Amino acid sequence: MQLVALTAPDGHRERWDIKTAYLTLLSWHSYFKDTDNAKEPTKIANQIGKFVGDDIKQVHMYLVYLDGFNGDLYSKLSLLAHNSNKSTVQLYFVMKxxxxxxxxxxxxxxxxxxxxxxxxxxxxxxxDQETLRRLTELTKLFIDGQLHYSNLEG
Incomplete structure (x- = not known):
């Protein structure tokens, strides 16, 4: 079982199963995506909210980061980036x-x-178009500079 460490702004740390964290983030993200029509978030969604906050862009970044572990997207990106003379930016635009x-x-x-x-x-x-879409989204996190440890610490 893969675990992800979540750190709250107050320094409290918890380790969560990646699948549980991903599904909970998905719920938390959908709540912020349509707050007018959304029902109250679940207790576990509120709990993860203490770690990732309520900025929908930040929540989306964590969601894409965890989604990278599904379907081995990090390995696929590594294969493309290391077996090419193209930069990650060029790779991103070709994927797009x-x-x-x-x-x-x-x-x-x-x-x-x-x-x-x-x-x-x-x-x-x-x-597979869905894998390409997810891989493109993950690559964008690297290009935007969002995917580095200082952003993922809390």
Whole structure:
């Protein structure tokens, strides 16, 4: 069983099962997403709220972080990042362009190289659009600088 350590602003720490934390965060996130129509959060959702706060962007960041453990997304991202001469930012934009009909080719000479990367991404994600979406979202956390330990401490 994988555990995640949560730290409250007052320094109180607890270890939670990743699946329980993920499902609880999902509930907490949905509560903030539609507070007008949402029912009161559960006791466990209120409990996780003490650790992650009530900023929906912060809650979403934790949700994406924990979702990375489902389906081994961190390993998939590592495979793509380490077996490529592209930066993580370039990798992110190529992932965003897959399936996007509005993508404009900027340099025709680089298209074969881009196509090789697309093929590699499709191979790593088993050409599954949902896995690609989740992987793209996880990659964005790295690019935005949100995914580093100082942000995850509490």
């Amino acid at each position: 362009s897959i399936g996007n009909s509005d993508y404009l080719r900027h340099n025709k000479e680089q298209e074969p190289e881009r196509q090789q990367l697309i093929n590699r991404i499709k191979q790593v994600t088993n050409n």
